[in-house]
């Protein structure tokens with residue numbers, strides 16, 4: 001079909017048309033004349049509806065045997081980028097979802113691969129960005145906006161949901177093959193043989209990282225051993241540190257409040273200036289313990305001695321406490337010095353222990369064992385530090 | 395970077411090799427390279443690497459593997475100690491929880 005056929009009958013392009021010269025003959029490229037003359041373009045479906053938001057990452061619509069399917073962009077726009085940064089700092093993290101359903105990337109056909117994804121927007125964004133020039137279908141299942149790994153652990157990314165979505169969205173009418181590419185980190189929630197029994201689709205586990213998908217398809221859907229492993233690089237760990245602090249923000253707030261109140265207690269019963277000075281410095285040292293445990297420890301993780309995270313946190317806490325003590329308190333060995341050392345180290349150890357949840361190699365049995373030993377020690381250290389600190393006020 | 399190792403001898407993973415049919419799925423789904431397939435059988439080669447995610451258990455078609463799977467968030471475990479519930483990681487975001 002030529003451009004003019006697509007645009008008009010009889011075969012004369014409307015003058016003043018904004019059709020690009022040599023434009024591919026698609027409906028989208030048929031533009032009505034700018035003024036006066038009657039348009040002969042076929043009507044273009046308008047997907048805007050009152051009350052509904054048309055997401056910015058949808059750039060087109062594709063006609064398929066199961067109806068029109070949104071085509072999503074391969075590149076991230078500014079809104080996507082901003083959302084990613086905000087998420088890392090815990091802003092709006094409970095509502096960062098895309099609507100479940102089938103999406104197209106490029107111009108997939110009945111032979112194209114079907115990739116399963118969680119409806120957590122960060123995962124979805126990484127996926128569409130990683131596909132390179134591959135045309136594929138993405139079946140987004142409802143994990144309540146939670147990432148694949150966590151959702152698989154909880155079972156929301158799981159066998160039943162996949163079977164349900166395959167049936168609900170009539171996948172058998174969309175593709176001729178019987179193959180679903182499931183992210184490997186979804187495997188804790190998925191039983192491949194049960195998916196096969198439930199909807200007659202074979203589960204093929206893709207690589208751990210979406211970036212490896214093009215290579216995975218090039219090698220005939222084979223992942224190299226490296227593509228199957230989780231690693232925990234410096235960058236992974238740095239990216240996760242803000243998450244750690246935002247998880248603890250409530251505890252931080254109440255502790256700071258308590259320290260302000262306790263700081264005011266002294267020989268004159270209660271003094272506001274003491275509350276600010278003593279309480280304020282206790283908050284500052286406590287915060288340095290938090291930074292030592294939740295920021296410095298994760299960054300230095302592989303190089304800190306010991307396997308338990310609480311132990312690794314002790315080293316960074318001690319180092320910070322000694323640095324602080326040396327610069328702020330000249331009389332080393334004083335009561336307040338010991339209190340500072342205990343407080344910073346205990347907080348650092350506790351914050352570092354919390355990082356077990358973000359790490360990608362700890363086992364629940366191990367974390368529990370570590371905590372049974374570490375928490376009593378941390379508590380004792382904090383209680384002694386608090387006692388010494390209060391005692392110095394009199 | 396080589397695998398980072400966590401505590402020794404705490405993992406609850408068990409393999410009943412007599413049941414194994416050598417399908418190889420456990421080795422495919424394990425993100426920590428715990429299994430090796432040799433002579434059409436699965437072998438545990440790096441037990442301490444296991445992070446008890448349960449992927450191998452769910453995908454073994456003959457039920458040859460068991461593990462006490464769960465979440466390793468310290469806060470979730472504290473919560474379970476206080477309430478008596480199963481540990482549940484409330485991780486709405488984050489890359490890995």
Ligand code: SF4
Nearest residue numbers: 424444445447448450
């Ligand atoms: S539980 Fe997870 S980490 Fe452990 S062996 Fe099975 S798949 Fe690997």
Ligand code: SF4
Nearest residue numbers: 414415417418420454
């Ligand atoms: S998944 Fe089960 S049957 Fe298959 S190789 Fe592993 S242990 Fe054997």
